[in-house]
Amino acid sequence: MERWFKExxxxxxxxxxxxxxxxxVMRVEPAFRHLRLDKITRGQVQAFIxxxxxxxxxxxxxxxxxxxxxxxxxxxxxxxFNYALRLDLISENPCRNIIIPRGVKKEKxxxxxxxxxxxxxxxxxxxxxxxxxxxxxxAIYSGFRRGELMGLEWKDVDFEHNxxxxxxxxxxxxxxxxxxxxxxxxxxxxxxxLPQAVFDILKSLYNEQxxxxxxxxxxxxxxxxxxxxxxxxxxxxxxxxxxLKKFTEKHGMRFCDIHSMRHFNxxxxxxxxxxAASVSAALGHSNISTTTSIYCHAFQExxxxxxxxxxxxxxxxxx
Numbered sequence: 001m002e003r004w005f006k007e008x009x010x011x012x013x014x015x016x017x018x019x020x021x022x023x024x025v026m027r028v029e030p031a032f033r034h035l036r037l038d039k040i041t042r043g044q045v046q047a048f049i050x051x052x053x054x055x056x057x058x059x060x061x062x063x064x065x066x067x068x069x070x071x072x073x074x075x076x077x078x079x080x081f082n083y084a085l086r087l088d089l090i091s092e093n094p095c096r097n098i099i100i101p102r103g104v105k106k107e108k109x110x111x112x113x114x115x116x117x118x119x120x121x122x123x124x125x126x127x128x129x130x131x132x133x134x135x136x137x138x139a140i141y142s143g144f145r146r147g148e149l150m151g152l153e154w155k156d157v158d159f160e161h162n163x164x165x166x167x168x169x170x171x172x173x174x175x176x177x178x179x180x181x182x183x184x185x186x187x188x189x190x191x192x193x194l195p196q197a198v199f200d201i202l203k204s205l206y207n208e209q210x211x212x213x214x215x216x217x218x219x220x221x222x223x224x225x226x227x228x229x230x231x232x233x234x235x236x237x238x239x240x241x242x243x244l245k246k247f248t249e250k251h252g253m254r255f256c257d258i259h260s261m262r263h264f265n266x267x268x269x270x271x272x273x274x275x276a277a278s279v280s281a282a283l284g285h286s287n288i289s290t291t292t293s294i295y296c297h298a299f300q301e302x303x304x305x306x307x308x309x310x311x312x313x314x315x316x317x318x319x
Contacts, residue, residue: 001029004080014181019173024076027052032077037084042094049074053101070100109256110263116140122251131227134205135240138164139258141198143265143283146258147171148188150237151180153224154206162199165191166284170225172237180234188284202226266291270298 009018031048032040052073056065078095085093111119123133138149147169156165166189169181183189205226213220213232221232228235241258248255262283269279276299280291292299 001025001080004083008083009079015173015176015179016171016181019175020072021076022175024073027056028073028076038090040094042096042098045074045077045094046098048077049098049100067100067102074098074100108260108263110260110267111254111256113268115254116264119248119253122247122253126251128247130201130205130208131235132240132243134201135227136244136261137198137201138194139240139261140265141194142192143262143269145169145184145188145262145284146237146240147181148183148284149240150225150227150235152226154226155224157199157202157206157226159199159203161193162196163191163193164202165189170234170237178234178236184284185286187281187286190281190284192282263295266295267298270295270302273302 005018005021009021013021028048032044035044049070052065052070053067056070057063058065058069074095078093078098081090081093081095084090119136123136135149138144138152139146142149142164144152144166148166150170151168152164152166153168156167158164166183169183170178171181172178209228209232212230213222216231219231221228223232223234225232225234227240244258245255247253266279266283269282270276276288276292279295280288283291285291
């Protein structure tokens with residue numbers, strides 16, 4: 001396992017993926033360390049996955065592990081065996097045909113249109129710092145991922161044509177700290193034209209930063225990022241999450257995480273009749289199938305209205 005990390009994973013994986021894989025080691029290593037690599041059977045791997053699905057607990061919350069987390073553990077084991085296979089250390093990968101129990105699918109927590117309107121109303125009424133207003137406005141209007149939002153720089157903002165471009169991400173792990181990385185996929189590098197109202201807020205944020213830069217002079221760290229701390233350093237990527245959680249609790253609002261705003265953006269676009277290809281491109285998905293799979297229910301609802309549209313056009317509406 002350590003050989004795979006050193007010779008393959010640390011070279012080929014992004015830091016966030018590597019961090020996630022490292023987190024799986026604490027369960028995988030004790031389960032298999034006493035077994036010879038070439039003697040581990042499919043049954044033993046299946047037993048480990050079954051136990052993880054039924055009895056695995058989150059070390060922080062104590063809640064059952066999600067199916068996605070179980071998949072991450074199986075992927076780690078399988079990747080290590082595939083590497084051993086390429087090195088001719090084993091004759092087959094025992095992770096082939098392993099079944100992961102489906103478990104209960106958790107519904108996505110997504111704000112309603114009314115809740116988003118209330119959120120922005122509360123932000124305006126409570127004289128919230130401009131950087132938070134700008135962050136959540138962009139999150140809703142663009143559907144950018146959190147890391148993409150945190151990685152935005154002023155050179156990515158075209159005020160003349162109201163276009164904003166994603167070219168990098170800003171992330172954090174406990175091992176690496178804050179760091180800048182490439183986008184999730186090549187398709188994630190994209191540009192979106194957004195309403196003037198969004199750019200009015202961004203222009204105000206830019207002017208505010210310039211004033212702070214002038215005031216702090218040598219203390220200012222010129223990172224060129226949109227979302228920064230008091231001295232211009234890139235903001236910690238978890239800050240908007242914790243700010244929103246505290247703000248919604250204070251005002252008696254339901255809390256949904258930052259990624260829910262990406263889901264809100266997608267479902268609104270789909271409900272408005274925007275085609276799957278355009279929604280996929282806006283979200284930065286590498287394949288349209290990813291978009292239609294994640295938002296299958298939203299697309300089904302839109303398709304269900306097509307018959308009504310034909311009836312309306314032909315004058316056969318329900319009376």
